[in-house]
Amino acid sequence: MSAAATLIAAALGIAAASVLALVSFPARSVLVVAVNALLGLPPVVIGLVFYLLLSHSGPLGWLDLLFSPAAMVAAQAALAAPIICALVHRSLERSWAEFGPPLRILGASRLRALPVLLGMNRRAIATAILAGFGRCLSEVGAVLMVGGNIAGHTRSLTTSVVLQTSMGNLETALLLGLVLVGVSVAVSAGGIALGGARL
Amino acid sequence: MRKLSLSLAVLLALGGAAQAESIVLASTTSVDNSGLLAKILPVFTKATGIEVKVIAQGTGQALATAAHGDADLVLVHDPDAEAKFIAEGHGILKREIAWNDFLFVGPKSDPAGIAGTHDAVAALAAISSKHAAFVTRGDTSGTDAAEKRLWKKAGINPAGADWYRDIGGGMGAALNAAAAMNAMVFTDRGTWLSFQNKRDLVALVEGDASFINRYDVIQLNPVLHPNVKIEPARKLAEWLAGPDGQREIGAVAQGGEQLFHPDADKVYVPGT
Known part of the structure; x- marks a missing residue:
């Protein structure tokens, strides 16, 4: 589930970062500031906003998505996208300032230059995606609100930790917490290994 | 773009998977944390094929969730809040199912x-x-x-x-x-x-x-909440109050002590 959310967040985040880095338009600097501000977005606020949107008394209630895994994915993606966008934007902006003029001289349009720039920044992009994935994986406040922590349906590792703690099963909670940390470490290690080997 | 459409496909598939016959029961932390629902609901699902998704919240929040139209049935234990919920027209039928x-x-x-x-x-x-x-x-x-x-x-x-x-x-x-x-x-x-x-x-x-702590199950008003799955929700309410559900409720024990006492004597219809 966190993987699906990261995928969506990566697609949105990288696309938005590319536009922000390469295209100048009036509100650009405002948007850049906004994206960076969203880095510190409190998950409970995102949870509340998605809850209100997806509730049957809200504007997107007809989708019937509240308390479903899809709602959790959407909330996680909304949390991870600004992180990926901000990190990717930073490195793209730097390379565009450096390599943009020569690329333009060679006759490359912005659209043609983009794949080259993305390729140059693949390590930074991989790091950004990992950071986004970390956010999705560790998220509890938002997924609890929009997912409802339904057993076998929208119960994630993090919400299980909350539940087991509230039942006084502290050993089980700690064990689940260790599994969560293990997954997180494994993913980061995998990302680094991948970066060293192929990128 | 391909990545995006793939992600959207994943999203839709996840959404689609939630369409099987299932209802959302907004309930209280006490019936969930105590393990009652985890023990009795599989019996209901086996008998009827209806999956029950439990959202464990406090009574106040559970009633609010239902008032937003986001639950199909509520199981709560606050007589005053329940009376208000019914008076506001959200609930139509209340059954007492257990007490402790x-x-x-x-x-x-x-x-x-x-x-x-x-x-x-x-x-x-x-x-x-x-x-x-x-x-x-x-x-x-x-x-x-x-x-x-x-x-x-x-x-x-x-x-x-x-x-x-x-x-x-x-x-x-x-x-x-x-x-x-x-x-x-x-x-x-x-x-x-x-x-x-x-x-x-x-x-x-x-x-x-x-x-004395009484637990009631309340069915929702289909006029106010047209999206609510009335029929399967009614089945669960009747099962909980009926002989099979009552037997299961009475059988749940912890360390030799019964957690909840079945009690389906009273059916309260607003206006009677």
Whole structure:
């Protein structure tokens, strides 16, 4: 589930970062500031906003998505996208300032230059995606609100930790917490290994 | 772009998977944390093929969830809040399905000197005069409402006192907090019996007549909430109140003690 959310967040985040880095338009600097501000977005606020949107008394209630895994994915993606966008934007902006003029001289349009720039920044992009994935994986406040922590349906590792703690099963909670940390470490290690080997 | 459409496909597939015959039961932390629902609902699902997704919230929040149209059935335990919910037109049929009782628990050292007594009002007066640490849920749950009614009955307003600690959490969280702070807390028996982190906490005051804790299942008004799955929700309500559900409720025990007592005698129809 966190993987699906990261995928969506990566697609949105990288696309938005590319536009922000390469295209100048009036509100650009405002948007850049906004994206960076969203880095510190409190998950409970995102949870509340998605809850209100997806509730049957809200504007997107007809989708019937509240308390479903899809709602959790959407909330996680909304949390991870600004992180990926901000990190990717930073490195793209730097390379565009450096390599943009020569690329333009060679006759490359912005659209043609983009794949080259993305390729140059693949390590930074991989790091950004990992950071986004970390956010999705560790998220509890938002997924609890929009997912409802339904057993076998929208119960994630993090919400299980909350539940087991509230039942006084502290050993089980700690064990689940260790599994969560293990997954997180494994993913980061995998990302680094991948970066060293192929990128 | 391909990545995006792939992600959208994943999203839609996940959404689609939720379309099987299933209902959302907005319920309280006490019936969930105590393990009651986890034990009895699989029996219902096996008999009817209807999957029940349980959202465990406090009574106040569970009723709010249903009032937003986000649940198909509610199982709660706050008579005042339920009456308001029905009066506002959200609920149409209320059935009492089980009861257990509340009790005061606290540290073995018994700082308020109330161990073994059976009078809630006297116990609260002692706690308040000794300024003994007391944890309150503060989450508009059924248990929270019951506790607040007892304080009112005792003529004491503890809000804001430094020994009266409002944790704004579920029953389990309140028990964890009380265990950690050596404080007293008002709890339902089901959660208390199945709670695994009691540490120094023991039962202190039990058996006051006002400690009866009734659980009701309320069906929702299809006129106000057209998206609610009325039919499967009615089946679950009837099963819970019927002989099969009642037998299952009565069979759930923890350490040899029955957690909930089946009680389907009363059906309350608004306006009768």
